[in-house]
Amino acid sequence: MRDGLSGLTFFGQRSMVHSLIQQLVSTALQQLQQQGLFAEEQIFSFQVERPRDKNHGDFATNAALVLAKTARLPPRQLAERILAALPAGQTAVERCEVAGPGFINFFLTPHTLQSLILTIAEQGTQYGRSQVGAGRRLQVEFVSANPTGPMHLGHGRGAVNGDVIVRLLQAIGCQVEREYYINDAGAQTLVLGRSVLIRYHALFGQEWPMPEGCYPGDYVRDIAIALRDAQGDRWLTPTLPDHPPGEVVDFAIARCLEWIREDLERLNIPFDTWFSERSLHTQGMIAHAIVQLEAKDLIYEGILEPPKGKQPEDWEARPQRLFRSSQFGDEVDRALQKSDGTYTYFAADIAYHLNKAERGFDTLINIWGADHGGYIKRVQSALAALTGRHTLLEVRLVQMVNLFRAGQPVRMSKRAGTFVTLREVVEETGADAVRFWFLLRSSGASLDFDLELAMAKTNENPVFYVQYAHARVHSLRRRLQERGGWVEVADARQLQRLSEEAELELLRLLSRYPEVVEQAALEKEPQKIPHYLLELAAAFHTYYNGHKILDEDTDLRAARLALANATGQVIANGLTLLGVHAPEQM
RNA sequence: GCGCUCGUAGCUCAAUUGGAUAGAGCAACGGCCUUCUAAGCCGUAGGUUACAGGUUCGACCCCUGUCGGGCGCACCA
The missing domain is CATH 1.10.730.10 (Isoleucyl-tRNA Synthetase; Domain 1)
Incomplete structure (x- = not known):
């Protein structure tokens, strides 16, 4: 299993009653063992669980079903034997009976149930919290929305899901850190800078057409206005430069990050660490990761096959620096450097996740948008290659959010400027409604959010x-x-x-x-x-x-x-x- | 074409990760306010769990195949 915590369930703290019943059944089985029904070396693995149907009692065990074969008895007969061997003298269980194909059902006394009220009153806000995960140190990386524009609903869903996963893990005693990965290094930051620069010039009467791929949203104009208000006309140039000045890019990124922080604040989602992608480049962490991969002989110059079935039109064979991710479960090897010699996003991500691993977490959890699903294997491959652990990274994918109003889909278009941001939805319906709705569905399934329903008092x-x-x-x-x-x-x-x-x-x-x-x-x-x-x-x-x-x-x-x-x-x-x-x- | 993912009542979703007769809400129909908030509750009806095999005491759940939806599929992030 990839779940780094799955082992804990076995040793997990159960309620007193739950472990009592487990003990009762164990004792009964041991007695039957002494009677020769089971071999001496027999190990009993059975479950005590909550029946779905209340007519089946408060707890049930499948012991007789699981052990019927080794006991050479029909399940129901074995169940009767177990029942007869259950130790007497305890007061929590009122009665127990054999039912169905061979389950043993346990019914608690009313007194046992009633006393729960005293427990809850005593434990108060602590009721439900435990130490099952004590000693575990985990990190959850989530949101990590690009600082190139406002957050949309999908980001919000990922944010709320990540936040509550952290809260849940903390509730069972884990030590958990929240981290946001800032994509402040890629080409999209230059696109943002250029878009801002064009809007900026428009403010001074210099109108340039928006090139293909630039960001059209109103927020770009807001950034340009802020830039002008803060720094005046110092970035005016007669022609549009090939690359926007670094300071303009930084200004734009900072501005977007500020909005993102505000949005997260409105949803009451804090972070412990804001990790800059750019710092991976400037502090030599990518080189550090690549050296390690080279030492393991996992990097080579090679040419990738074109993807089968669907061929890109501009396909050309070219030699690249590749990582042998296919040795660790990925479909193909992956490129570390682009044609211009700079590192790929993947190379930075390897360095980033190596850095996380070096920080000593037991498990890393990433919350990603579903469109990044194809990326999981390669990052896990890299971590497996560098740390030897396939289980270190667990990725939860979050599907998209469909916006409705009174049952009618809200049509959104970035180009037409009818895009509804996360902030607008939080402002209209409130953080409570947004959070609860975003948590209502399993993150693997897409979710319908209805603005009117979320505010309805019914x-x-x-x-x-x-x-x-x-x-x-x-x-x-x-x-x-x-x-x-x-x-x-x-x-x-x-x-x-x-x-x-x-x-x-x-x-x-x-x-x-x-x-x-x-x-x-x-x-x-x-x-x-x-x-x-x-x-x-x-x-x-x-x-x-x-x-x-x-x-x-x-x-x-x-x-x-x-x-x-x-x-x-x-x-x-x-x-x-x-x-x-x-x-x-x- | 390959990979990931989803497919459950007319609609939106659950189902204790392999347990017993698959459950809620909405929509439909019928009831409950001189009583603590009717902003609520009760009842009726609704199913071959997409389909076909397999594994076993037992399958919505695991395996194989088929069909259908979503996402992804050299150097973007």
Whole structure:
């Protein structure tokens, strides 16, 4: 597996109850082993998991199914034997039974579920956090949008996804750093500089046509105005120079970066490190990487085959300096230098990732736009060649965002100037809505973002739906304070009043939260949190609708309010993890 | 042509990474406000998981092939 953390699940902290059941089954199997049902050297690998269907209990094990063959018994018979051998005397499990093809289902006592409320109250904002990933040092590189224009929605989605992956990993105890790679060295920066220079001259009455490939957006004019305001007419020339002055390029890049920082700030996304591509060139890091590859005899002068099937028209065979990436899983070898002798983007990327590796991270995670998918293998190849580790770099691809308004697609065109920027969308709908929606779908699938739906105050809007559930909890607290002046705290005796199925169901959901966080973190799949929160909010809305929480009965009232508070706490924890506010009032 | 990726209810998406009878929301239809926020809830209907094989106790998930959508495919980034 490429997941650098996958090993942790095995040793991962599970809930007390979960490990208790694991222990029960183990003990039973050992007893059967002593009875001669299994060979002495038999190693038991089975799973204790959460059944999908609540009728199948709180936990289930597949032990009998997995071990049926070696025990030479039909699964259900083996399950019966295991059941009979389970140690007695514990109080957490109310009953267990054999079901289906041979599962053993465990049903917890209400008391065990009820006591969860005390745990949540005690742990508060810490409930759901763990130390499963303690000792791991990771880096997540994300956004890394070119500083040549405003951020679009796809950038925003990558930004939010990366941000929450970091938060998730931190929630399980990992040490994580956020990094932004600034592409400030390539040809596109010169294009930006030239575009600005043309707009700049236009401000002084010198109109030149925009050459093919230059950036037409209004923001280029804004940069030109800023340049004029800051530095006057010092860059005026009678004719358009072949290369824009370095200072103009730098000015433009700095300006774009400033916008990007502002956009990220509005989404509440901080970075630890801003890494300049240019510094790789100026500080000899590319040469450093190439020396290492040469020492391993992985560089040669050669001519690449033209790509099969689809041939570029201007194809010409030419000798290039190539890296033997095909030895490390890439399809073909890749060029390190262009015809003019300068390094390719790939060469810089090798140096960059070598630099990351040298900084001693256990795992590198990159969040890239889906259009860079074809680039993964070559970077992984380079890292494997230089470090010997194929698993060091994990890349998550983020698919595009389609913008809608009231169900109708918003047509966008860069040329026509109808391009909708990330900033405009955040300003219209707010950071909470943008963040939650961008997290709702798995990043591998394209996402539809509807401007009106994102702001709707109905249950069609998942952001609202979850926040409203949280607000309802606080509404109850306010109402109680209005009446009695303080919020009651339930004790174990009162919590016994939580015996209805809807209440136990809510408790089961709450007990799953730490597992959801852990799984979302280990798999780097943030969308699991919004989906869980939607489920929890739905369960709470249902409960709220069918039960009077501020009941006349003091004990019942205390118990139900404690349950509501626990739910509110978990929703707040989940939303905080997503960087979304949990309002107390709506 | 090759590589990556996706294909699940009419629409938008889930499914504990191989578990039991595949679940939600929207749209459709029918209900619930003199009671803590109806900004909400309940019910009905909706499926050969694109298709065909294979692996095994068990497959939406893994393997092979086919069809269809997206992305990429010398020196750009």
